[in-house]
Amino acid sequence: MLTYERHDIILELLRQKRTVKLTDLTEATGASESTIRRDLIELEDAQKLKRIHGGASLPSRKSDEPTMLDKKTVFAEEKQRIGKLAASFIEDGDSIYLDAGTSTEAMLPFIEAKDIVIVTNGLNIVEPALQRGFRTYVLGGYVKSGTLAFIGRTAAESLKQYRFDKAFLGTNGVDPEFGFSTPDPEEAAIKQLAIQAAQQAFVLADASKLQQTSFSRFASIHDAALITEIKSETELFLEQLSEHTTIEGVKP
Amino acid sequence: MLTYERHDIILELLRQKRTVKLTDLTEATGASESTIRRDLIELEDAQKLKRIHGGASLPSRKSDEPTMLDKKTVFAEEKQRIGKLAASFIEDGDSIYLDAGTSTEAMLPFIEAKDIVIVTNGLNIVEPALQRGFRTYVLGGYVKSGTLAFIGRTAAESLKQYRFDKAFLGTNGVDPEFGFSTPDPEEAAIKQLAIQAAQQAFVLADASKLQQTSFSRFASIHDAALITEIKSETELFLEQLSEHTTIEGVKP
DNA sequence: ATCAAAATCAATCACTTTCTTTCAAAAACA
DNA sequence: TGTTTTTGAAAGAAAGTGATTGATTTTGAT
Incomplete structure (x- = not known):
């Protein structure tokens, strides 16, 4: 050999x-x-x-020490670019749903629309949303300690009271056949209901989530538009995916 | 590996x-x-x-915001003593309601009971409760930016799903005739419902709240036990009050 | 508060696995 | 064939692991 x-x-x-x-x-x-x-x-x-x-x-990007730190900041920058793009879809007077998670949290600083109403199941969303002066409602229910998300029956019930112009969700996996997926079935259930209650649904995904599947599917690819970042290594995948759904991409 | x-x-x-x-x-x-x-x-x-x-x-993030910290330290010691006393009433297996606010938040570090369930309408309660490993549920609804409390119709509806062994509430006023009161009628409504859903109700009040009335009454004096601190200047008032309700007092 | 029991920790030892170095056999090349 | 390169094997060095010991911290009860 x-x-x-x-x-x-x-x-x-x-x-x-x-x-x-x-x-x-x-x-x-x-x-x-x-x-x-x-x-x-x-x-x-x-x-x-x-x-x-x-x-x-695999080699660490830079000199050995600040691997994790770099990863975080690089990661953060990608999230911010995606968040900014997602926020640009929000219009004055919209009622929007923000899923729990860091991706959706990253949208808040970029929301310029006025008189919007925010509904969320994420504890991490509430304070930044209030700080920016948005009318904010939260779903009730059981609080999952890992993701600080409200889940369970009560959360699902609460969700039925609302209708949204737009829903923005995080995901752990994007796959052409399996669709969007996340590890926790309870969280998936909430995401699913939120999409149903929204006229338009957007899923935010950084590049690491593409070509991945997770345990619980919450939507098929064509149920929501994908907001992500177009990198050279994912360009081909996204092109194939674009036959099935709308893709809004930013370049780094 | x-x-x-x-x-x-x-x-x-x-x-x-x-x-x-x-x-x-x-x-x-x-x-x-x-x-x-x-x-x-x-x-x-x-x-x-x-x-x-x-x-x-996880490594400690950034130092907490100085404003909140300062505000806490002023009343910290009295609040902690009251919180500790209140926490001592919680028994293994209890389901308890914790009102929004700093008084009830101060209870959390002192809760020693195991297998308890916490329901709250306070954003500030959630993270400390999770951190201590308690099963935590929150009411949904509108988030009031000042107190970070969940209020409104949805919160009230959520509340109807629960029954508590004990409810712990903050207050802005304690008066023999007018009872317990607070400035916001919406918050008062939630407090009232929480008391109704609980077998035992406790109101936490530092000395500054005694002999005060606020705009919205949420309970009469005999609807809940009072947990407070006995100071020389309030001793007489508390003695009179004790004819109408149970008072649990600590001395500084 | 004070003491004893329990849990957790740091330090160390013996053992296993992995690494480096070295050398000779096998393969590739002219 | 002779030379160079690549390969595999072996021996001692280094690193990683798990168990044990006694010290320290935390917990619970008086």
């Missing part, structure tokens, strides 16, 4: 799994440990991966 | 739950306590989390 074939196998496995064990690589390639180790050293020199005890992982 | 995978699991659990116990992590990862401890030390060095006795928590 040629050297570069092994390298390709290693990098491909790494892309799939984010971290790989040395034994995974020896099995996948049929080469000995020594050989794989030498491959890893070469690939690390080429900055294609980072060697860790027991295997390898 | 690779070290990095464990680290990811730890951080993910932490994001979900805000605080994690060591035993949670050993179960989730299958690693020993020693290993998890070492992981936590590494992650703390990397500022990814803060180690606490028994586990880990």
